[in-house]
Amino acid sequence: MRVLVTGGAGFIGANFVHQTVRERPDVQVTVLDSLTYAGNRASLGPVADRIDFVHGDITNADLVDGLVAASDVVVHFAAESHNDNSLGDPWPFVHTNIVGTYTLLESVRKHDVRYHHISTDEVYGDLELDDPARFSESTAYNPSSPYSSTKASSDMLVRAWTRSFGVRATLSNCSNNYGPYQHIEKFIPRQITNVLSGIKPKLYGDGRNVRDWIHVDDHNSAVWAIIDGGEIGHTYLIGADGEVDNRTVVESVLEVLGENPDAFDFVTDRPGHDRRYAIDSTRLRTELGWEPRYRDFRSGLEATVDWYRSNESWWRDRKEATEKKYAAAGEAKTTPGKAT
Ligand code: NAD
Ligand code: DAU
Secondary structure (H helix, E strand, O other): OEEEEEOOOOHHHHHHHHHHHHHOOOOEEEEEEOOOOOOOHHHHHHHHHHOEEEEOOOOOHHHHHHHHHOOOEEEEOOOOOOHHHHHHOOHHHHHHHHHHHHHHHHHHHHHOOEEEEEEEHHHHOOOOOOOOOOEOOOOOOOOOOHHHHHHHHHHHHHHHHHHHHOOOEEEEEEOOEEOOOOOOOOHHHHHHHHHHOOOOOEEEOOOOOEEEOEEHHHHHHHHHHHHHHOOOOOEEEEOOOOEEEHHHHHHHHHHHOOOOOOOOEEEOOOOOOOOEOOEOOHHHHHHHOOOOOOOOHHHHHHHHHHHHHHOHHHHHHHHHHHHHHHHHOOOOEOOOOOOO
16 A cells, blocks of 8 residues: 655654554555654654655645555645644645645545545634533534634535545544654643753643643554545544643643642733633544553653653754744743733
8 A cells, every 4th residue: 555644744744654664564655745844854764764755845736646646545644733823824824734735635536546634623613611512523613723724624625525526535633642753832842841941831821721632643543543444525533532731731741850840830821722622532433443542641741751851852953943933922921810
């Protein structure tokens, strides 16, 4: 099987490539990645001699067409993925997430290639902290940020291309991933690398926002379950019952690193900040028999902390620029509950 992985130098894509090389010797992987600030060739270093890497953009129709024509399956991870960046400059999100998906869909349509679309639970908006509901495949779309609205748009394109043109596509919407090779702009690696750099962790707003954490390897095993057995045209929600509030995550990072769990700063909240995400993954579990392997967030977090501690060369040269970006966006210390 020849699999084209877009965004394979990013966090989840790189872990997908590692898992595939490890567990699927019959699969020939080609990665297409434009190496934006979020892409990193080093993330593919350990498997470099087992895959083909193409440095290019998913909005380049000619390049995409040649690669799709030579593939049996396309797994589309490439995206602009960070909410905070989408608030500063939405254009790359519109271009990559919408036009890029359109470009891939036109090509898989032309060559009748199987397509799996990676998306996010953020397309469903957010839930109140005390709402017993969780997102399911029938929840109405209600995205909040430029990032999530472009992901929602891309999902709609996939559904339309499936219904109107018979494209053989499946979709998955997953909750927050954690694990190795995640860019240090994101919540968990930002706080780990802050502590390792002598900087206090930064908690947005009141720190009570909840995310439904899943280990990246569990996300990727679910993607393979869908490629193997998913029904064409169907959407599958991926989640591992991992709801934790942000303050607890920060306190855990500090504890794991042997620091005082109160040694963090509250900072300016994210505009439009989604309160809570929660996934009901019953369809994936009952129809495809998928189960997560990482059921204990704390031990998964400990392993992730260890990875960042042992792989400082992977992130160190990006730390200063990442923190400067947050400072330039106006991040400042706050006291929750006090008017600013
Ligand atoms: P990431 O930002 O770490 O990686 C994105 C990769 O895509 C990078 O390697 C980047 O260079 C590449 N890329 C960006 N624009 C490109 C373009 N125009 N052409 C080619 N390559 C391009 O993102 P991630 O966290 O690994 O997320 C991967 C996918 O999973 C995204 O579609 C995201 O929406 C989705 N997702 C992420 C999470 C999460 O928690 N991180 C959860 C659910 C879904
Ligand atoms: O739910 C899936 C989504 O999860 C993916 O679609 C996105 O690509 C991915 O980035 C992630 O989005 P979030 O916005 O939830 O992730 P982020 O890591 O940016 O933030 C997680 C939570 O932590 C969120 O409530 C904001 C908060 N936060 C974030 C940062 C960077 C902080 O409190 N402090 C921080 O420094």
